Amino acid sequence: MDDRSHTAATASDALEVLSAPYAPLRETETGPRSLSDVAYARFIDALFDRRITPGATLSQADLVRILDVPLAPLRDALRVLQTEGLLTIHARSGIALAKPDFGMIRNTYQLRAILERAAIRSFAEIAEIGLIGELTDCAEAVIVAVQGQEISAAGAQAVERIDFGFHMRVVACLQNPLIQTTYRQAHSFDRLIRLDRAFRLSAPLVVRTMIEHLDILAACARRDANVAEAALEVHFARAMQRAMGCA
Amino acid sequence: MDDRSHTAATASDALEVLSAPYAPLRETETGPRSLSDVAYARFIDALFDRRITPGATLSQADLVRILDVPLAPLRDALRVLQTEGLLTIHARSGIALAKPDFGMIRNTYQLRAILERAAIRSFAEIAEIGLIGELTDCAEAVIVAVQGQEISAAGAQAVERIDFGFHMRVVACLQNPLIQTTYRQAHSFDRLIRLDRAFRLSAPLVVRTMIEHLDILAACARRDANVAEAALEVHFARAMQRAMGCA
DNA sequence: TTCGAGACTCTGATATATCAGTTGTCATGG
DNA sequence: CCATGACAACTGATATATCAGAGTCTCGAA
Known part of the structure; x- marks a missing residue:
């Protein structure tokens, strides 16, 4: 053994x-310099660490707690992630993560x-x-x-x-x-x-x-x-x- | 004649x-519902109306004035435009528009x-x-x-x-x-x-x-x-x- | 089943902090 | 005495935090 x-x-x-x-x-960049980049990276990491589950809908507040980033940078990151197709921001009703x-x-x-x-x-x-x-x-x-x-x-x-x-x-x-x-x-x-x-x-x-x-x-x-x-x-x-x- | x-x-x-x-x-969508979408659309329009010139670097304040949108939605839009490659956000030194x-x-x-x-x-x-x-x-x-x-x-x-x-x-x-x-x-x-x-x-x-x-x-x-x-x-x-x- | 109240959530605004770029001054060397 | 270099303070811009507002969903009661 x-x-x-x-x-x-x-x-x-x-x-x-x-x-x-x-x-x-x-790492295309030397490292994340703005909190937005940090938020983006944390989101991806959390997704692939299964700390957030695909297909779920959650609120910005949830993500702030889970990813431990301020709200504004998170919003920036979410907007980017939405254009990439990984999630959909439903105004005033939550963030819907893409479900494969x-x-x-x-x-x-x-x-x-x-x-x-x-x-x-x-x-x-x-x-x-x-x-x-x-x-x-x-x-x-x-x-x-x-x-x-x-x-x-x-x-x-x-x-x-x-x-x-x-x-x-x-x-x-x-x-x-x-x-x-x-x-x-x-x-x-x-x-x-x-x-x-x-x-x-x-x-x-x-x-x-x-x-x-x-x-x-x-x-x-x-x-x-x-x-x-x-x-x-x-x-x-x-x-x-x-x-x-x-x- | x-x-x-x-x-x-x-x-x-x-x-x-x-x-x-x-x-x-x-128009893939029925219409822009958030100001971020408005900001994005206005930016594109301004670009193709030559109201902002490719290759220039300008500040967020400039864009707020030119596009007539609040700052926060503009920032969201800028972040998206950056991932699309149309501009680069240089922290604390301005927005560099892509020059073909x-x-x-x-x-x-x-x-x-x-x-x-x-x-x-x-x-x-x-x-x-x-x-x-x-x-x-x-x-x-x-x-x-x-x-x-x-x-x-x-x-x-x-x-x-x-x-x-x-x-x-x-x-x-x-x-x-x-x-x-x-x-x-x-x-x-x-x-x-x-x-x-x-x-x-x-x-x-x-x-x-x-x-x-x-x-x-x-x-x-x-x-x-x-x-x-x-x-x-x-x-x-x-x-x-x-x-x-x-x- | 339908209507209404309430709570929750996103959106947009403003103030403060931080940081890059610039300019001016001072010291030193020629 | 002039020129050049570095250092420091200032300016302007962005990043972040906090706050108010507006909309939507839900839960409960009629």
């Missing part, structure tokens, strides 16, 4: 280390697929071989790390980060801030979806995902945009099925 | 009438092209023949209406609305609110670009644009997605060139 828990810890650590390089991708449904899943994956299908062609053609190799090594290392292990919460987060990092790198290759912002937005929808549907990671699932990544990367390494695009389409179709809980 | 101004007026009227059916597409440059043009048209290329395939395959016919008739009517005329300001607006209506209908066919919102956002960038680059409509230009629309629609009527996509790509390439002022 000791042995097993030890290896599990090692695997988790390995995942942490692997995902470390992706950390900078997440099948329509939302479809919309999110459709948008992601459209953007990334365009990006993968560029990526396959112009991405530096070094970057492709790096991502490949990382995916392979993940497979080794999770092989036959239970995935801890921290490990799941690390896998999340690696998965997102891969996709974001692909999209980043278009060098288009508009698209990156949109993609990031779609990604937070995606996180919300997986969260709500009690989506749990398992080692075989992670392995399957990483193998799909490797398929895509292999095509990119061969500079074969068509195959890369096809592999990406397969990846998205399967990811959507997984998100829908038909994995 | 009388005769000419008379026909010009007629042409303008014709454009107004033609664009009328597209009006409902613009070549990078922005490229980014906007790239995003629009990616989204619409995906949409046109659906459109070609599933759009109702009646709708395609309607759009075709409209484009043809525009050509007749502007033929050899000077384009008035009202006429230009009408053409704008028709052009946007066509593209929006195509995108709407995906029935994906996320994509529609993103597209709408990109469109307001597009408007900003055309505005800044002193982009003026001329009759031959409108005619060329409408002919490109007709090419696309013809392919859609034949249910030929590949040709439609190709025609759309040509349209976007030319539209970008036009926006860059190389028309």
Whole structure:
């Protein structure tokens, strides 16, 4: 037992280390400077920590208490979150949080697929071989790390980060801030979806995902945009099925 | 002279009438209910009425005076406009409005092209023949209406609305609110670009644009997605060139 | 079932605090 | 004596907190 828990810890650590390089991708800014940004970040965190549940309606006062931010910055953040589609402000009757449904899943994956299908062609053609190799090594290392292990919460987060990092790198290759912002937005929808549907990671699932990544990367390494695009389409179709809980 | 101004007026009227059916597409809501929405709308209007100039930096107080809205709702609106990329809020040093440059043009048209290329395939395959016919008739009517005329300001607006209506209908066919919102956002960038680059409509230009629309629609009527996509790509390439002022 | 009162909630306004940018002055070096 | 640099106070703008107002939902009673 000791042995097993030890290896599990090692695997988790390995995942942490692997995902470390992706950390900078997440923080586009040096850090939140206004309370509005803090409120926004706290809201997202609270959402993904399940401290506020999707689909619920709650008041601004509730959020002030939960997030521990003043009212005005919270209002600013709520307005932004509304334009992003994560909630709806019903005047004088509360904040309605978005509840992921099948329509939302479809919309999110459709948008992601459209953007990334365009990006993968560029990526396959112009991405530096070094970057492709790096991502490949990382995916392979993940497979080794999770092989036959239970995935801890921290490990799941690390896998999340690696998965997102891969996709974001692909999209980043278009060098288009508009698209990156949109993609990031779609990604937070995606996180919300997986969260709500009690989506749990398992080692075989992670392995399957990483193998799909490797398929895509292999095509990119061969500079074969068509195959890369096809592999990406397969990846998205399967990811959507997984998100829908038909994995 | 009388005769000419008379026909010009007629042409303008014709454009107004033609664009009328597209009006409902613009207002997604029944109307602004909160002052924040008013502030947002006023800002956009002021931008496109050139009452505030792109690239300038101004203070919240200035905007309160110009837009004639209270401070708090304005702040809400500014926060949204910042996430949309139309401005940057510099803490305690003013609001920097986005200035369209070549990078922005490229980014906007790239995003629009990616989204619409995906949409046109659906459109070609599933759009109702009646709708395609309607759009075709409209484009043809525009050509007749502007033929050899000077384009008035009202006429230009009408053409704008028709052009946007066509593209929006195509995108709407995906029935994906996320994509529609993103597209709408990109469109307001597009408007900003055309505005800044002193982009003026001329009759031959409108005619060329409408002919490109007709090419696309013809392919859609034949249910030929590949040709439609190709025609759309040509349209976007030319539209970008036009926006860059190389028309 | 319907109507009314009350409480609760969001919205908009105002005052205060904090912070970035600027300008002026003083000291030091040439 | 003049020029240049740094430092400090000031100005103006934004951020935050608090408060009043208006609308809506709910609960209870007729």
